[in-house]
Amino acid sequence: MRTRSFGTFSANIKHVCFLDLLQYVMELTFLRLMGGWHLLIAVSAAASALSRAGETHAKVNTSAAAHFHSFRKKFHRLYEVDSEELIRRRLYFQNATLRHLYLNSFSTEPQSARYGINQFSDLSQMEFSDVYLRAFSSRAPAFSGGSIKEFPAKFDWREKGVVGPVQNQLSCGSCWAFSVVGAVQSVYAIGGSQLEQLSVQQVVDCSFKNKGCDGGSPSVALTWLKQTKVKLVTQSDYPYKAKTGICHFFSRSHGGVSVKDFSLQDFSGQEEAMMGQLVQNGPLAVIVDAVSWQDYLGGIIQHHCTSQWSNHAVLVVGYDTTGEIPYWIVQNSWGTSWGNEGYVYVKIGSNVCGIAESVAAVFL
Template identity: 65%
Template sequence: MPLHSPYQVYLSRRSHFRKSQASHYRHAKFSGPKMNVYHLYTVAMATVFAVVAPSCCQNASWDEELKHLNSVAGDFTPFGGRSDLVYKDLYLRAIPEHAPPFFGSKTKEMPAKFDWRDRAVVAPVQNQQACGSCWAFSVVGAMQAAKAIAGMPLEELSVQQVIDCCFQNGGCNGGSPTKALLWLQRTRMNLVPQSEYPYKAKNGMCHFFSHPKVGVALRNFTTFDFSGQEEAMKAELVERGPLSAVVDAVSWQDYLGGIIQHHCSSHWPNHAVLVVGYDATGEIPFWIVQNSWGTDWGNEGYVYVKLGSNLCGIADSVAAVLV
């Protein structure tokens, strides 16, 4: 392939664009699917290569490169080449459960910014791949963080164990974080390290460990609806650790970066995530949310959601765990 072939130029410009937008659009508005800068840039680049390049870059490999380019033109996000229906069917498989409204005492003043990642208790971003296991990643992420907050070493626990063994849920076909937590509480199942029970992104037979030497069991958990009470949700995060939450992520398919401020409904909770912090130091306060779609998505695997408006339904069903 020529050094300055259209496809290489595309990859180079795509890489430069992604790096620049990660910082430049950190506080930019996100206007929902098909309307953000990532999508507009994809359309513009595809137009340039399809219309302009053939007239100035005639060579034997152009047809092959154009086919390659077209196959990855949507590769700005991990879902660029998937239809909306496939995206929803594969990745939005969390099942919401009704959570009682939070009726706690008046919230004391919280710090303007708090991020559990700064305390080294949040494991790296994972990738659920083509498996509707977000519910398991969310629960396991909260448990391994709680374990580290309790003074034990931070380690990745087995998501596959929850997928295979929590029969109240459907594994890769979807599930409820609340049902998973109830199962963990009732069975006192000891979650083993991921190295002992690796992730396979598919349903499998449950492997039982009669006397696991390592791992952690769930002692207790709470689930509340914090809609209209996100200040109290901030206190829950600071006092209890990263929170498992079920959101409406239909509009996240094309998310590049910045703070989601508009066009993110809360009508159809469908995806489970891990809320690890918040930042209210700037003009737009936002939640810091770890996703399970790999580091190529969003802000290296994270999404920022405006705080205070229950955007994406982020406060509707929130669980804290105790190990």
């Protein structure tokens, strides 16, 4: 089983109460089962943190309580007063603030990623993973083609007007479908057609070898589109419902976009070639390890984001190598209130978050 290398998370946390630690160890145990950190390290570090808990912890809790009140107002959380759910969510929120201390301890550069309170701060890491990290990867062959010799130092398909707006998958594990549809509609627009939003719900309902809101694989969805010649209809024809439904079929004469082919490649150690693929073929559907994205606010992710566990599908729409830290421009499907108005920036060159391991390009 693969193991994570985020670092000794708990060793950096100095202010933890007994109940916090119980939940904390449970979540680390969960991540261990997913191929996560060593449980022995988690337990010993938690015990060490417990011995240091004291007066400062009370101050942290007081601050967290005030922030939790503001969080509830901002994100319209209507928990009943003194309910079991309110107590549980407050505990998850306190644990999140501790994670932020650890994650931000790496943010020494002005462009570094920042972590803090967002719409996911009252979810446990288990809950977050169970709902939002539901993509499955297929083994991709290593890229063996030649690289484009000349391409710009900065490239962004959004500037060409061919990238759709950021979407919100809500409480449905449909990221895999959003990445595929995002790639298809962009490539369609690059070919000279008008950019229009295609139906994610059609892929969720009809890609029968995937599991709808319970998760799926971009490559399996693309294989289904290629083999069946199903036309993706517009979102207005087949609106998104954030739940798995019965597949709705359309006549052959109905308009839509069909996929002729796609490529699936591993660009690990060859991210420059991946940049060339992006310029040549359009936005790319990729799968990443997004466990740490639960707390992301903005900036360039460079640390504590491993390539050990593929669990979330996104759309790479551009890159920028002109600054001190080169980065990928990645469109997510968690709404515009998350990250950089719905986008995340990931450092180029070290396969950060496993962003180069499963890369799909679409051909129409």
